[in-house]
Amino acid sequence: MQEVRGVKRLLFFLVSLILLVIPLYADDGGYSIEAYKVKIEVSEENIFNIREDIDVNFITQRHGIYRKIPIKNRVTRIDGTVSQVIAKVSDVKSNTVSTYHTEGNDKVIKIGDPQVTVTGKQYYVLTYTYDLGKDVGKGYDEFYFNIIGNEWDTSISNVSFEIELPKAFDANQIDFSVGAKGNTSHQGVYYEVEENRITGYYEGSLQSGEALTIRIELPEGYFTATRDNVSWSINLNILMIFPIVILIVVLLLWLIFARNPREKIEECTYLPEGLSSAEVGMIYKGKASNKDAISLLFSLAQKGYLRIIDMRDEDSKRNLDNSFEIEKLKDYDGEDKAEEILFKGLFKRRNKVNEKNLRNTFYKTVDKVKKLVNEKDKRASVFKKSASRAKVVAIILAILAHVRITYLSFAYGGYSGQLDAVTCAIIGSTVGVMLLAININKENITLSIGLITLGVILIGGFGGITFVPLLSNYQELIPVTIINQVCYVVMFKVIQKMIKRTPYGQKLYLEIQGYKKYLENIDHRELNRLKQDHSNYFEDMLAYMMALSISQKIMEKFSNLIENPPIWYEGQNFNSNGFINRLYRMMCSVEASMSSEPSSSSGDSGGGSTGGGSGGGGGGSW
Template sequence: MFKKITFLLSLIFLLPLSSSAWEIKDFNAEILMKKDGSYYVTEKITADFGYELKHGIYRDIPVKYKRGPGNYNLILNVLQVEDFEGRAYSYKVKRKGKYLSIKIGDPDKRVSGVNNYKITYLVKRGINYFKDYDELYWNVTGDEWAVPIHKASAVIYLPKGVKYEEVKLACYTGMYGSQISSCQITPHHYEVEVKTGYLQPTNGLTVLVGIPQGVLAKPSLSQIISWFLLDNWFTFIPFFALVFMGVTWFRGGKDPARGSIMPRYTSPEDLTPAEVGTLYDERADLDDITSTLINLAVKGYLKIKETESEKFLFFSKKDYLFTREKDYKEDKSLKEHERLLLEGIFGSTLEFNTLSGLKNKFYTYLPKIKEEIYRELTKKKKYFAANPDKVRLRYLTAGIVIGGIGIFTIPLVNLLSGISIILAGLIVLGFSYLMPRKTKKGVKVLADILGLREFILRAEKDRLEKMKLYNSGIFEKILPYAMVFGSADAWADTFKDIYKEPPSWYESPYYRTGFGTSLFVHDLGAGLRTMGSTFTSLPKSAGGGGSGFSGGGFSGGGFSGGGFGGGGGGAW
């Protein structure tokens, strides 16, 4: 029994050994530098599969690097793969993420023992350019091999006319990030040889060569820009987002052409201030609702009295008393949002209510009032193609989601890609305010609304007298609409000579010493702001390839696994 257990344990411990029993006997690279900044790399790899049967090896070389906020892509063209005697191997080259993978061998044939592989490829964009020198920073073996490398070496053939005395040299060995230089540099006349001994799995050899300025051709500014844009194509994402949203707006958000604007002194099609304000700026907001409350007071449905609710020493706090003057429930002349507004104040039975009594209560009516305003203008009157709030929300949500994706992209990809996606999200957010679309009918009515606004802004006493419109009735009738346009002060100033008494629907203790339209509108505006604050009040429970030279590797910035090249591979 003991012998059986010992045998099984031996098999278990031998399994991982057998899975990685092959090894690399020798890894040599020859690098031929050209004055145009490119270089040829020939890797000679001697693999010993032992008794294992393998199709061949694969070599994964990184070609995509993170540099600064963006990406940097190496250009690597595989020229040939053969053995040391010049016999060609069958191989396939494909992109695997950031790697260019070279898979060598015949899928219908297996080999064992020692096999030699000679891989030749051309590298472009593999030079780092600095102020005082240009740099070849090349990870010779790569540090991602799962098997040991018994010995590794590299021969760097310097650009034509450059001697080794003119260059800076360094080499590093070990795991990624190691600054150990367990390697030997032997310079010759126009070439440099670098050697190291045994490399454990995930250990590698890296070389640095600093070439004097002016020897290697530098890419032009236009070439650098074009490479950058190709490497970081996602920088075009905001542009594509802008074009997409522009086309989307043109097709589905742009209003039809509007006709000419003619001044008018009545609301088009008897629209309420809430409807006028919503069609004017494409949103039903609090100013539209409070202005409609004043309009209902002008029509005689309620009275508003300014009172004092609290008094402390010489200071008092204003309150407002609302008195119901008409039964609104069965009044067919009222629109649903007007009825809801009155219901929110008086309920079903109250004759009186105070503004303070509406605190933390009226807010439940606001969504219903807004929904009815939109329903009236969209479904009944067909002024909007769709509910503007819902259209905006759709694009706002899309913009926020896109921006959120950009934030998560920054640590996963790079800063530049994340910022590009965030900018695209901001573009969608910006267009969300342009996307609500009016119909032809809606645009026609908008022209009339703008005519009313023009009348309010241009109103003059002499002209109104000629039109027989200079009276208190027209002042009160137009006042709620002037409030919607933010022109109440100008409207009040026009009537300052005729309007000497406060309206019957508004009472204040502060007018005993005198009344003026400007003071009235000022007080009314302050009151509406207070009402708006109360109406919305809620109860508390509701709620890569970089340089190796520190600037260069000769100032302590280089390390094993740095620079271009590297990667690793395996057997298959």
């Protein structure tokens, strides 16, 4: 029995050993690197003359090795900042037959004779020039280079290096990192500094996917390179054209799907029949607001369902916390569903409510009324769905354009933190577009100014992060940024107008516009006519005036029509001359309390990391 157990243990050991050994041979590509020496001579122009001495041991027959040298580098620091660096690789030479070509973001160099295979130990020398051009650091320069890249598919032993910089530097700023990508440990790296030369080695062996990286922070101006990367010039053109193209697309969306025909507005004494004040507000503004829903209160009052008691005294210094009461006179028996919701929301198991009862609670009922008035079925007969879809597409395009320009501007300028910049751009542009795209139409001039100001602040502050690269020396970004912002503002104005009405909706809209025009232009002669023909005109139309945000100044024109207060109004010391002012203030208090909601509760340049610098890359056998 013990013998069987011993055999089982031996088999388990052998299987485990095989499983451990197989990956080692599977990953080495039939070869290993027994020594790798890198010599780098750095010039003041940020150009590196590099020599690599590589001792390879081929286990199976191969033609040679290949090197992948990055052209497009994504330089990553441990504080999360990222820069994009485009290099030029030239003067490629080796000690044996070699060819090279560009593949994606890499220069691929194949060393070896395609007609000859080799085994055993081979020695390769590779030299090339690596031009990084203008240093991307702001407030500092840096030598940040992957001595050995993390894309080799085999183990590398006996790694050594020699780096010579063009002039003096602070040796305390030298930082090595070794291991898997993103690692910050320098354990096993030994080096010494003699004048401008750094020599050293790595004590262990690098495994497949591991790298050795050096970063030295240098004074601003250490490198004098002025070469701009040619590939970015193409992107600059794209940067300038891109927002213009998006603007043209948004304009086309408006012209094709959301533009209303211009028609002459004729004055109308009355509004279209059969529409509630909330529906009039929805048709006029494109969407029912709090004010539209609350205007139904005055419609209910005029129909005899309730009484409004103005609690303010003449100097308005008392009862400010409870400035009005609403008293139920009879049960609602009408057919307007929105009025019914508002009425039942007011008088739940009670016959009288005051301002305190409504504040921070009644908004839920107001939301229900708005939802009902804004139902798709009601809007479908007035507004075309194609315009709503076009508006959504336009908003998405505007946001994407701004975010894209922000990212590319930062990348071009060599700025760190593109992700943070894009996050700010998304926040600012999304909320800014939403605020500025609201179809306000002078519903509330204070609210309009507030929303527009907030939208501008968000776009200028967060969304305006696009301007940050202008603080750099990349003056070519100035026209890009200006064009982007101008196009962005124009897009806002176009998006605001993207409310397409059906022929029926356009007819209603023009009649509502005509009614507003009538109120704005009404004179004493017309007022006298109304006094004779329709003495209760003001009371009957008050709910509609509220929904259309008719100003107090225009309302005061009707003072002469009001000899007695409305039957639903109760207040102190009635005076026809001051009644409109008193009524207007009460309407504002009613709107504020009914729609109120409770408040909700609730440095340096960065270090280096393994594989985070320029250069390096990797290679394999072929």
